[in-house]
Amino acid sequence: MGLKAQVSDGDGLSERDFDVVARLLNQLAGIELKPEKRAMIAARISKRTRALGLQSLSEYCAYVASPQGETEHGAFISVLTTNMTRFNREPKHFEHLREHILPNLRRKAERGERVRIWSAGCSSGEEAYDLAFAALGVCPKCPELDFKILATDIDRNILSIAQHGVYDAQAVTGLPENIRGAFFQPTGHSNGELSVAPAARKLISFGHLNLHSDWPFKGKFDVIMCRNVTIYFDAATQQRLWKRFAQALVPDGLLYIGHSENVSPELLGHLKPIAPSIYQSRGATGASGTATQQEGKT
Ligand SMILES: C[S@@+](CC[C@H](N)C(=O)[O-])C[C@H]1O[C@@H](n2cnc3c(N)ncnc32)[C@H](O)[C@@H]1O
Structure with missing residues (x-):
């Protein structure tokens, strides 16, 4: 089994890693993540974890929050923002x-x-x-x-x-x-x-x-x-x-x-x-x- 297959959307995100993600997203974009969104956040960052060939969500969280992870910030923000919109809204x-x-x-x-x-x-x-x-x-x-x-x-x-x-x-x-x-x-x-x-x-x-x-x-x-x-x-x-x-x-x-x-x-x-x-x-x-x-x- 290749690395990509090892991280599935169903993998959990620990409370500690959720806190790392929530703090970083708040610092970078002012966005507040609610704890009840933890499963959704896990699914979204799994995509980036797989794309980078990392083995676990935890590894991704440690990477994105490290100084080396700065180049990942754009993609991190992109997967975690909600872009829902439509023509003629309101x-x-x-x-x-x-x-x-x-x-x-x-x-x-x-x-x-x-x-x-x-x-x-x-x-x-x-x-x-x-x-x-x-x-x-x-x-x-x-x-x-x-x-x-x-x-x-x-x-x-x-x-x-x-x-x-x-x-x-x-x-x-x-x-x-x-x-x-x-x-x-x-x-x-x-x-x-x-x-x-x-x-x-x-x-x-x-x-x-x-x-x-x-x-x-x-x-x-x-x-x-x-x-x-x-x-x-x-x-x-x-x-x-x-x-x-x-x-x-x-x-x-x-x-x-x-x-x-x-x-x-x-x-x-x-x-x-x-x-x-x-x-x-x-x-x-x-x-x-x-x-x-x-x-x-x-
Ligand atoms: C739900 S969409 C709303 C789009 C549109 N204004 C509408 O009402 O249909 C929210 C957008 O805000 C952007 N956004 C979130 N945080 C932002 C920030 N700190 N600076 C600029 N844009 C941000 C997201 O990337 C997302 O595309």
Whole structure:
């Protein structure tokens, strides 16, 4: 029997090794692993244990937590993050954007000003493309204007799927027919996969970013969408992140969060709730801003 066959998904993860994994993942990505997820964690890290030709989960845990294991951190994060997403998830957010926000952003871009939208924790790209479809629907000329969408994730493997922009036919069934017709084209492969249209791709820059590291942006954002990402963080980490988002928004900029997430009452001085799971930045001075104070490049 070869080494690969020796580690099966059913192998247990000791409490001690679970602690090693949980501490490291928290340190690297801010993610909190619940002890009841131990079997799932074991199954996920078995894949990496086999891929590296190691003999046990315990050996993998010791390796990934050692200085030599640093090169494994990307793959470790990738197997342990939850990337579940879909097109048109929480569609009320996109309706809100189309009706209340994008018409103003269109005017702003048409005046020659800069417009920036950020999908933070974009997973395989569906959310970022949904933002592009909404933007192009309201402002078909935005690719010619200073109008950009940034989409970031900590998981480089999932980002390469996002960048590729190819989805199977089943994945787009949640989108309205007019969007499917306008923004997807068959790749020509017999399996029916579809590719996102160039106009939507061109609006988006995908990039690797750990939300717990420093952010390299000089300018501020008009809209930040960070949904179903902080549910994996502890409460203090979540609140720190909401505050950083508030500071990264232009005055009156919008923060969209997942419906199961919430901003604590202490932060309501920075973020004003304007609809379920939608917040508006009050800005540093609380003044009504026009986003003209932005500088630099994103
Ligand atoms: C469940 S998906 C949500 C995707 C999308 N926002 C949505 O709502 O459908 C969560 C994503 O957050 C990413 N993520 C987790 N921790 C992160 C961190 N510290 N920095 C950046 N992204 C992170 C994961 O890699 C994953 O792709």
